[in-house]
Amino acid sequence: xxxxxxxxxxxxxxxxxxxxxxxxxxxxxxxxxxxxxxxxxxxxxxxxxxxxxxxxxxxxxxxxxxxxxxxxxxxxxxxxxxxxxxxxxxxxxxxxxxxxxxxxxxxxxxxx
Amino acid sequence: xxxxxxxxxxxxxxxxxxxxxxxxxxxxxxxxxxxxxxxxxxxxxxxxxxxxxxxxxxxxxxxxxxxxxxxxxxxxxxxxxxxxxxxxxxxxxxxxxxxxxxxxxxxxxxxx
Numbered sequence: 613x614x615x616x617x618x619x620x621x622x623x624x625x626x627x628x629x630x631x632x633x634x635x636x637x638x639x640x641x642x643x644x645x646x647x648x649x650x651x652x653x654x655x656x657x658x659x660x661x662x663x664x665x666x667x668x669x670x671x672x673x674x675x676x677x678x679x680x681x682x683x684x685x686x687x688x689x690x691x692x693x694x695x696x697x698x699x700x701x702x703x704x705x706x707x708x709x710x711x712x713x714x715x716x717x718x719x720x721x722x723x724x
Numbered sequence: 725x726x727x728x729x730x731x732x733x734x735x736x737x738x739x740x741x742x743x744x745x746x747x748x749x750x751x752x753x754x755x756x757x758x759x760x761x762x763x764x765x766x767x768x769x770x771x772x773x774x775x776x777x778x779x780x781x782x783x784x785x786x787x788x789x790x791x792x793x794x795x796x797x798x799x800x801x802x803x804x805x806x807x808x809x810x811x812x813x814x815x816x817x818x819x820x821x822x823x824x825x826x827x828x829x830x831x832x833x834x835x836x
Binding site: 644654655656658661671702706711712713714715716717718 | 755756758760766767768769770773813815817822823824826827828829
């Protein structure tokens with residue numbers, strides 16, 4: 613079964629600083645990959661998804677971007693963080709025919 | 725944008741009580757419905773995948789039913805325990821690449 617790694621686990625960044633969150637997947641190939649965010653007091657929001665290397669779809673326009681340089685690597689980035697970027701970021705994958713989402717451990721981002 | 729509603733938003737019960745909550749979703753073009761359990765400071769974990777009208781799935785004290793014609797699924801917990809405290813999410817996929825829409829979740833707190 614697949615294992616999803618995310619790092620860092622927690623991050624405190626000043627407003628205007630850049631961001632790079634990394635997600636890697638083991639135990640499967642050619643997965644669909646997803647970035648979600650949970651802001652304080654809110655539900656799970658889909659930010660980006662990818663069905664293959666270099667293929668990124670954005671669900672919400674914002675100052676974040678995503679890249680998929682390798683089959684099992686998904687990166688979330690920002691050039692300049694905003695206060696509203698604070699939240700809990702989850703990477704997830706769907707592989708095989710299950711259509712079940714498997715989530716990584718998450719990154720807690722606080723922008724000050 | 726699909727409308728996936730969960731109710732109630734939060735629920736407080738005493739240990740030993742049985743409880744249930746609802747996920748409602750569009751009844752047309754049904755593909756599957758997923759239930760996840762999300763404990764605080766952890767990642768969501770898959771509970772059930774429901775695909776057929778009338779489906780009933782069970783895992784220990786937790787069970788779920790599905791009515792695709794009227795567009796709802798119930799999650800039941802029998803004899804709630806404090807360790808059942810979590811947010812329970814349902815997700816309804818759409819699109820050819822499996823893009824899920826998550827409900828906002830039901831937050832369950834079981835008091836000892």
